[in-house]
Amino acid sequence: MKTCNLALAGALLATAALNAAPPAAPVKIGFIYVSPVGDAGWTYQHDLGRKQMEATYKGQVTTKFIENVPEGADAERIIRQMAQDGNTIIFTTSFGYMNPTEKVAKTLPNVTFFHATGYKSGANMGIYNARFYEGRYLNGVIAGKMSKTNVAGYVAAFPIPEVVMGINAFARGMKSVNPKAEVRVIWVNSWFDPGKEREAAMTLIAQGADMITHHTDSTAVVQAAEEKHKEKGTWAFSYHSDMAKYGPTAQLSGTTHVWGDFYTKTVKEVLDKKWKGTNVWGGIKDGMIQLAPMSKSVPADVQKQVKGLEASIKAGKFHPFAGPVVDQDGKERVAKGKDMSDSDMNAMNYYVQGVASAFPKN
Amino acid sequence: MGLDFLSSILFATVVAGTPLIIVAVGELVTEKAGVLNLGAEGIMCVGAVAAFAVAYHTHSPILGILAGMVAGMAMSLLFGISALTLMANQVASGLALSIFGVGFSAFVGKPYESVALASVPLVPIPLLHKIPVLGPALFNQQGLVYFSWVLLGAVAWFLYRTKAGLILRAVGESPVSAHSIGYGVVRIRYQAVLFGGAMAGIGGAFMSVFYTPMWVEGMVAGRGWIALSLVVFATWRPLRVMIGAYLFGGCMIMQMFVQGSGAKVTIPAQFLSALPYVATILVLVLISRNRGTIRLNSPASLGQTFLPDA
Known part of the structure; x- marks a missing residue:
């Protein structure tokens, strides 16, 4: 019981320190998927990663995803919408989202973006890929x-x-x-x-x-x-x-x-305010392949x-x-x-x- | 290798063309009655998911096909109510049905994305399948391939050799005349629409139960639209639908065989993939040059709403 309380207090303190806001509100994290999640495939693997990350920070974060988002003009609108809905960390998981993500990221400096498989990064936009x-x-x-x-x-x-x-x-x-x-x-x-x-x-x-x-x-x-x-x-x-x-x-x-460890680690960096940009190309060594x-x-x-x-x-x-x-x-x-x-x-x-x-x- | 090779190209072409034939023939009958149903893609999706679900639970591909057919008819009934009874614009109703069908099938199909279906064994036709080259390609096929041939013959016979077919065509040419001599235009159009829906449903069933065999969102991948364009390509003649469908399938398969041979061909893959569509447009242009053929075969009242008292 005691440890439980201590842990709770610790968590509360931590979140308070992070957000300088009411400690109860979990951080909202959004994912944009190019295809349906389904039961296997590219998007399915990203969704496994999302679930792993969410489970690790249970209570601290809530995640949300939008699947089947076409690459192109529509993507920009949906990414922006996601940011306006209060998601402060957004992962866009297909190559074609590169330019829309960059565009939205430039206008919303308080949101941190991560784009998979592209090559354009920025002050609030990290990139990641696997070998x-x-x-x-x-x-x-x-x-x-x-x-x-x-x-x-x-x-x-x-x-x-x-x-x-x-x-x-x-x-x-x-x-x-x-x-x-x-x-x-x-x-x-x-x-x-x-x-x-x-x-x-x-x-x-x-x-x-x-x-x-x-x-x-x-x-x-x-x-x-x-x-x-x-x-x-x-x-x-x-x-x-x-x-x-x-x-x-x-x-x-x-x-x-395997994206789960990467998502877990990166989200922690952002939550702890220690994030200084991401340019990850991970392979077997990093457990990403x-x-x-x-x-x-x-x-x-x-x-x-x-x-x-x-x-x-x-x-x-x-x-x-x-x-x-x-x-x-x-x-x-x-x-x-x-x-x-x-x-x-x-x-x-x-x-x-x-x-x-x-x-x-x- | 040589003959085997030819045989496998033919085999794959026939398989690729079959769903197109079934769906296009259904649409052809619908259009011959003067109704333009652009919902084929959506109906195929719903037919595919219904067929897959039933085939999965009952382990019977036949019941799967029946389910696809019934689902297709239900979908086309929606179209009928909107376009025939409520007299909404046919183009808009059909497009709406397509969009609805694609989304709806994704929604109800979620639980089936994770399951695999055993592939359905081929049905060899006695004696015929022993003919060299053609035998293994044409007469050792999926049951629905034979169905598509029978369907083609039956529809051609029905449209041009029976009284009912004549009436159906009359309804498509001049609904007012047909109405004035006592034919139930709306009733006949409903029948044609339901038939078209049933065929599109079976086409979808072929995709999910026989062709891939699996269900995933978006698996119909535009084949409903291709079937629609095939009807125009064929200038509303049933046998030309078959030629068109195999031509289309053949282009797709040929380009794959060229790529897969490992030969050093420097034609861009994108061009090869576009080839079937280029062929469609080309033939379309060639046919349209002869206005007579178009006028002779295209139903005069296609896409027009019929008001019984007008």
Whole structure:
């Protein structure tokens, strides 16, 4: 009882010190999502993070989210509305919200904004992203070891650096253990169209790919692999979320985003008035990227090798884009002995060796 | 590899075209009766979610299709009440129905987003499926693919070979004349609208129970609108709907096969994705050059409200 009271008093004091306002009012935190929360995928992972953060600061904060907000003019109105509703910390979780977030942030200096996957920051606007490519590389190693046809199929949304980076990392991982490996890419030009994603996966499978992965938002690709697993021996790697539920046999592993710790830590900084800007690009080391549990179909020696690589990435001893990095045309992009810089990765507009498809020209 | 390859392209094309055929044929009958129902997208969404829910709980894809059909009819009944009985503007009513259907399906579909459905086995047709190339592509398909063919034939026969079809077309051409010789214009239009709704519902059911098979918000992804444009593309002729639907599906599949072959093609992916739409516009322009065909086949009173006493 005593401790309880003490804790309560402590919390009250803390909040009073923070806000210099009536201590009861919890801080309102808003999230803007680009797609429905659903049960798996990009937005689902962000929502898991939101819930974790809210549970950690129970009573201190309340959170609210708006899903399915289109990127563009509408976003600005909704972000502004959210700020006017009294949310003092706002997370906007898609690349296309970058300019609207920046615009609103400039006019509302008392609100702290965080934008995911963009590159524009400001006095009250932090940015954060995850090193998806680390997980992709490890997935690629599994694919290279297990592929019988030496062909992997990759269903991708839009040819922007974030996506290209994933394809290249996967191809490098695959080729590192299988010199004959090739990655074929189908662009579906949509983040979310389960019908099209499925068709693309089926097309790749029909053309000989026995390893399938995707950089799109639905579970359709993993489901397609599951369906063809018996007939064609197709395996899948999930993205965003662990989709083992949708591909209980076919899913070998995947790349999973974990935002909860980041949200918890960042919100604390702001609550404690210790926030001095955020520019986070976290990977396996920071716990922001996780390998989806490897299925029992992955041979023990492969599991061991992947675990070892994961540990080296974590320790900073290995970089998936460690030189030499050679592009499709044979041009050396990173010299031997060097790692690719973050800014070069963020401007990636070419395929590395191992990707069979031609790079889409804009 | 060569023939297998051709076969799998054909197979995928037929599957991609099937929901378009079913929905477009339903819309064609509606439009032939002079009613423009732009609600196909929304009806498909509601049909998809209803079908998925029922198929999930009963483990019966057939019951799923029936549920999709009933849901589609219920949705089109809403449209009928607004556009036919209350004589609201058809374009506005249809658009409202589309927007409503997309949102409503998302709302009621929430609990089904986390569940997966077993895929429905293909139905091979005895003997025919053994024909090389064409057999595995055309005669070892989902049941609804065969349904779409039967539907096409039946609708073509109904519209051009039966008295009831003639009356329906008369209602679409000149509701006043049809009314003056004693046909219940509003009643016939209701029937046509309900049929269109039922087909759009089945089209949605195909998407969620057979095609993907799953339910997520926004999964219809504009296919209802494509079906609407197919009706114009086909100049209101049933068999041309099939050609259009497969052309559209074929463009989509072909560009994927080109990309997936790993060949070094430098055509931008965006262009390849836009190809089916470009093809639609192109054919539309070509057809529109001949005013005769358009006038011959398009229902003269399309989209106009009918006041029985006017």
